[in-house]
Amino acid sequence: MGTELVGEPLLTASKVADELKKCGITHIVWLPDIMVSFLTQELIKRPEFTMINTCREGELIPIAEGLIMGGKEAITLCQNSGFLESGDSITQIAQDLKQPLLMIVGYRGYRRDRSKMTDPPGIYVEPVLKALGIRYEVIEKDEDIPKISRLHRETHETRKPVVALIAWELAF
Amino acid sequence: MMESFDALKVISKYRGDALVVATMCTHQEWPVVSTRRELDLPFSVMGKASSLALGLALARPERKVIVFDGDGSLLMNLGTLVTITSAAPRNLIYFLICNGVYRSCSPGYDCPGVDKVNFTGFAKSAGFPNVYEFGDTDSLDKGMGAIMKQDGSTFVNLICAPNREYPSYPYVEPREYVDDFVKTVQSLPS
Numbered sequence: 029m030g031t032e033l034v035g036e037p038l039l040t041a042s043k044v045a046d047e048l049k050k051c052g053i054t055h056i057v058w059l060p061d062i063m064v065s066f067l068t069q070e071l072i073k074r075p076e077f078t079m080i081n082t083c084r085e086g087e088l089i090p091i092a093e094g095l096i097m098g099g100k101e102a103i104t105l106c107q108n109s110g111f112l113e114s115g116d117s118i119t120q121i122a123q124d125l126k127q128p129l130l131m132i133v134g135y136r137g138y139r140r141d142r143s144k145m146t147d148p149p150g151i152y153v154e155p156v157l158k159a160l161g162i163r164y165e166v167i168e169k170d171e172d173i174p175k176i177s178r179l180h181r182e183t184h185e186t187r188k189p190v191v192a193l194i195a196w197e198l199a200f
Numbered sequence: 201m202m203e204s205f206d207a208l209k210v211i212s213k214y215r216g217d218a219l220v221v222a223t224m225c226t227h228q229e230w231p232v233v234s235t236r237r238e239l240d241l242p243f244s245v246m247g248k249a250s251s252l253a254l255g256l257a258l259a260r261p262e263r264k265v266i267v268f269d270g271d272g273s274l275l276m277n278l279g280t281l282v283t284i285t286s287a288a289p290r291n292l293i294y295f296l297i298c299n300g301v302y303r304s305c306s307p308g309y310d311c312p313g314v315d316k317v318n319f320t321g322f323a324k325s326a327g328f329p330n331v332y333e334f335g336d337t338d339s340l341d342k343g344m345g346a347i348m349k350q351d352g353s354t355f356v357n358l359i360c361a362p363n364r365e366y367p368s369y370p371y372v373e374p375r376e377y378v379d380d381f382v383k384t385v386q387s388l389p390s
Binding site: 055057078080081082083084086087090091092093094095096097098099100102116117120121124125126127 | 221241245247248249251252253254255256257258259260277279280282283286287373374375378379381382385386390
């Protein structure tokens with residue numbers, strides 16, 4: 029398998045960061061992901077965000093929930109493969125404890141034509157979100173960025189977790 | 201060897217106004233001895249209590265945050281030790297109930313590596329600035345004053361008897377308590 033990355037994100041990282049700032053986000057609990065690395069590098073530069081690095085994706089949600097319970101505006105950031113790995117945190121914590129939680133998930137394996145997807149995290153992430161009844165939006169280009177604020181408002185209104193899938197076509 | 205319940209009785213005398221996250225069997229035993237139930241979150245999600253406590257500690261740095269975790273739980277989320285030391289909260293106290301068994305799962309199976317694992321060593325290697333180990337309640341009682349005054353993340357390994365009996369106290373779901381706990385925490389002066 030080759031290692032050269034083909035494809036570029038269509039999103040402007042600084043605009044996404046500005047949208048998160050508009051939402052009042054204070055803390056970002058994260059683990060590195062190649063799909064959102066372009067965004068993470070921007071977030072790390074911003075003094076308004078406290079970045080909390082973790083060892084495994086299953087930690088993201090409980091740490092964020094602890095921050096939220098303590099009065100902070102925390103979100104999580106990881107790849108869809110790790111998101112799927114953290115199923116227990118999603119169901120027993122994010123969904124059951126009813127704290128407002130926005131999760132940003134890198135959409136590894138994404139293709140605009142979903143029938144062409146071959147990477148399992150890509151194939152399964154949307155069906156799993158649908159099965160869990162979790163509201164999500166695919167954020168692919170700058171015009172999609174306002175959806176992030178709408179998701180953030182929605183999680184505060186409904187007290188249900190929401191997901192922003194950061195998508196761009198990346199091929200190895 | 202001490203019983204976990206007796207260790208909790210000792211710790212309860214010293215907790216002051218610390219927030220407490222208690223998991224697995226501790227979430228059933230701690231409410232019996234706690235004198236500040238409004239500052240406690242029973243959190244029966246295995247492996248995740250230390251992570252939630254870390255978030256609370258980072259959100260409320262002016263207040264001590266105590267987590268009671270089990271060795272089986274810690275093994276499920278071993279990276280938490282490094283995540284904690286990487287975030288370096290100064291106010292988190294991690295009490296590990298190290299009894300070598302999955303007490304919450306009858307008949308109380310042994311944890312993996314029960315004769316080999318050294319959690320005190322894990323904590324030191326992960327970079328915890330303050331690490332303690334106690335095997336009896338007298339030593340724990342003598343050590344608690346210093347533990348509560350420590351600046352920096354603190355790990356306390358409580359070597360407890362392998363009690364395989366399921367606690368007789370009620371099981372509670374976190375969702376029953378979380379709203380009141382959140383209201384209380386967010387109303388506390390910062």
